[in-house]
Each structure stands twice: as structure tokens, then as C-alpha cells.
Amino acid sequence: MDQQKVSILIVDDEFSVRDSLYNWFSVEGYRVDTAENGEEALKKLQEGPWDIALLDVKMPGMDGIELQKHIRKIDKTIVIIFLTAYATVDTAVEAMRDGAFDYISKPVDPDKLSVLVRNAVNHRRLVAENIQLKQKVEELALQDEIVGESPQIKKIQEMIEVVAQTDATVLIRGESGTGKELVAQAIHAKSNRRYFPIISINCGSLAEGLLESELFGHEKGAFTGAQYKRKGKLEMANGGTIFFDEIGNISAKMQMDLLRVIETKQFTPIGSNKIINVDFRVIAATNTDLERAVAEKNFREDFYYRLNVFSIHIPPLRERTADIPLLGYYFLRKYANSMNKKVTEISPEAMKLLTQYDWPGNIRELRNTIERALVVVGKKGRIEPEDLNLLTSHRQDVTEIDSLEDLEKFHIQRVLERTNGNISRSAEILKIDRVTLYNKIKKYNIQR
């Protein structure tokens, strides 16, 4: 907030005070005006907005305390500072409980007034920024990213609305690429926790020790390489939501640790003896058959029940093909806009291909297909079948592969398809660990 634009209204029945402060603030570069009583002040406040009001506590007629109440009805954000004689300090303190920013006793030290007003200006700026950010959050929450008209999607949207208003733990089920994180974000954005962060952690992509450190944080020197103290994601999510993606892939020990944290809302960072209290909502997601994992004793039953309070199942895209045209055009508009391309149409032939395709990578694959098509579409103005590159990317023949790396990529793709993108099961079949599999997926840019 530029000091030149900050406006200050001085309300005091004593002319000398009004005059002195008027001169003082004028040479400081503020826009200043004065009022000698409450009525005049209210009139000036109704004429336009003011940033700061300096109010004398004791005035004939309407006193400063009563004036503050009237001002709050006109403007909730104005910063109010009381000017008080020593005898009325208690009253000024009382006024602060009613929302005044501060008070200052007459006569005032020039430096104290200078600092106080500078702090008030900063406070005002922060309040204004906060309001702007809240509006932005509201706008983002209103942007419905979950696109679809099918009954399944309508049902999911209704479930999001209902569960967002509660603090219940949510378990989101669905194949890879169906938009589980998007649903988690939508729940958070519509909940009362929306002004606090949503922290996501992919439990499947980290080795156990690393996951523990990521979640709980650590003290400096807690283990080799811990050169600095680091805040864990559980602490970062305080007040907001924590989203555990691929929760089915965590170890038995981590299941037990997390269960304890979720139950007690307390944890201790690695290498610390300090208990940290946290308050967050838990949303978890998985594409693993958790019931089977529980039956096979690979997943703790108590942890499963703690997570599965409210369950949302997202169907794969092939089960809601009616949504494909809508989604196709949604991604077309989104990426055409960001790439500054004048492509507005998907040809009927291209749309036919899109709706007939089985989409093993679900919405993520559809999104990438449209994005890729927009890169190669040229100046045609619409997406044609040849821009989609669907069949060749997925139905590759082994005989056409000419290197060991291509063969490895193809095999990993096939196993992932067979397991519906389940990393643990795929890693088991391939006889490699999950981290190695993730590295290979990244290396070969495999769409899951």
C-alpha cells in the first residue's frame, strides 16, 4: 500500500490536536482530514472509504467508543486507533477488545505515533491482501474441474458437496488417471478448511525411510544427511487437509504410525522429543483392492476402517463414455487457450475414435492425447484422427521393436495395463522394487 494513497481521518474535539495531527500527517505524505465530533466523522466516512481513523476516546456527545460501533457498521476493515488521556486508558483497552487496532496516550511520542501508523498501514495492507486471496480461493473453489454429465459423475459431485461440509475421513477409489487427486482437491476447496493448505503426498513413490521423514519431518542431525531441521507434511497440513495418494502401498510400520497420528492428532518428528499437535482432515486414495489386502493381511484392518469412513468410487473412463465429448472439449478449450492456438473443434471422425478407445490411462491419458494433438494440429482449426496418435501408441507390435530399451518399455506398459496401473502388483510381477519401477516409468515417459 503506497503511503501517498493512505487516508487518515482524525476525530478529536480539541482543535489543537486536530490541527497538529493534520499537519504532522500531511507532511508525512498521507491524505488527511479531520472531524470535531462523531456525527461529522460518520458523515465523512459515508462519503468515501478511509484507511485509518484516529479517534479521541472522550468527546462531548458521541464518545469514541460509541463512534467505533457506528463506524464498524459502515466499514468493517478500517483500522481504528484510539487517542487517550492517561485517565481513559482502561476505556481504550476495552475498545481494543471491540476490534480497535491500538491506542496511544496523549501526549504522544512522535516516534511512537510514526511507528504505530506505519504498523497500521501494514496491517491494513495485509487485511486487504487477505480479502483478495480469500476471494481468489472462493473463485477457484467455484471452478468446477470435475467435468461430466454422466449419472456416475453427477453422483460423485453430490457426494463431494455432502462430505465437504463434514470433517470425515474420505477414501477415494479408482483406477490410475481417473482424477482421484482432483476429487480430493474439490472436497478441500468446498470445505471450511479451504483457507488452509491441502498437502499431497504420494505414498507409493517414496521408500519407507524417506516417506517417514517427509511426513513427520526431522531435527537437524537426526540421520545421515539431515543437515537442517525440516518440517514434515503432517505439520504443514495443520488447519487444512492431508491427501495420501496410493495409501495401499505403504508398509505395515507406516500404517501403524499413521493410524496413531490420525487417532491422536499428535506426532513426534524424527530425532525430536517434542510432541506436535496437529489438526487436519485426512483424504486418502488408492487403486489397490484394499479389502483383498486386508484379507491377505497386507493391510491393517483397523487402519482400513479408520480410512474408509466415507468412500467415493470414481469409475474408469471406459465406463462413462458419455462424458468423453464433454471432457475432450474441456481439455481442448483449456490447452488451446494456454497454447494460444485457434483450435475450436474436434472432427466427428476424431471424436468417434476418442469414444471408441478404451482409455487404460483414463482421464489423464485423454488429457495428454488432446494436449499432444494440439501441438501437432497445425493451422487446421480442428483436431482430426491423424492428430490423435491413439492406436499406434497403445497397440505396438513386438516385432517392430528393435532395441532392448523399447522391449523393456513395452513390457512394463503391458504389465501396468494388466494390473490396472497397480504399482505394487506390477513391481511384483516384474520382480523389481517399486522405486525402480517408478524410475523406469519416468525414464520411458509411460502414461499410466
Next chain:
Amino acid sequence: MPFIDIVPIGKFEEPSLLPLQQTLSQVFRISTRVRHHPIDLSTVYDPIRNQYHSSALLVQLINGLPGDTLKVLGVTELDLFIPIFTFLFGEAQLNGPGALVSGHRLHNPFYGMPDNQALFENRLLKESIHELGHTFGLIHCFTLRCVMNTSTYVEEIDQKSASFCRSCEEGIRRWRNEHLTD
């Protein structure tokens, strides 16, 4: 020819005003002179605070200005106040004719430090330029080294220079173009 008048108020030895007179003349490029003006201190003295009311003093200072006086700077050793503030280093009329500066709190011994006459004169000069700057329409400046930067502590006076920043210099030049015909 217009003048910036320097008026000593109370006990202030005239020879000690000479360096101030010369420097102000160079800074504002306007002739300066020391002029005596009757001030009734009894009417501006507050016995409870043992201080002198700055605004009331300023009113007396600008009363009956000679026709060739462009600006007037009152220089005093009296401790100044206005009712709302505990003290003032000085006061000026924004875009008006009068400014006032007090040396009372510019002396090192006031803060329990050894006397330093050169430092005192430097502080008095900076505050004189600062207050006169207001009479030329300048408001407080955010440039830390600029003489128009606000000072509520004596240390802040020491940190700034006795010169205007480019923007404030431009302000003075504009004022001269609008009000003087030299």
C-alpha cells in the same frame, strides 16, 4: 530580492548562526539574513510541561513579515511541544512562510553523551533544511539519505545527509519556477 530570514529566538548567539546562514543560502539558492523579531515567550510557555508551544511560537514568528521575506526560519534552544506530542525537533507550515527548529534535543549532553559542537551544528543544519523544505511544499521522503526523510530520533538525523535527493531537489526547482521570477 527575496530573503530567507533566520530569526534567533531566546538565547542564541548570533555568530553561531553564520555557518547556518551561509549553507542555507547555498542549498536554496536564495539570499539569507539574520533578522530580529519580537517574540513574547511568556504566552507560549507551558509551566506544567516546562516546554514552549511550537505552533503558537510559529504564529508569532510569521506575524508582520517584511515584504521581501520569502521564508522565515526561527532558531531556538527552547524545548518545543505541541499538545499532542511530547516534543518536536521543529515545525513548519507546508507551503507556508514559516518554519521553526529547536536545538534543545540536538545536543549530545541531552542524551548523556559528551558534548560535540560540530555534530550539533550538523544536526541543526539538517533540521533547518528539513523544516524549510516543508515550506517549499516538500513532504517527507522515503529516500533514507535524503534530508527530507522523517526523523523522530536524533540518531535518524545523523543517518541522513544534509542534501535533497533528486526527487526533492526537483520539487524545490519546481517551486522556484512557479513562485520566483529570477
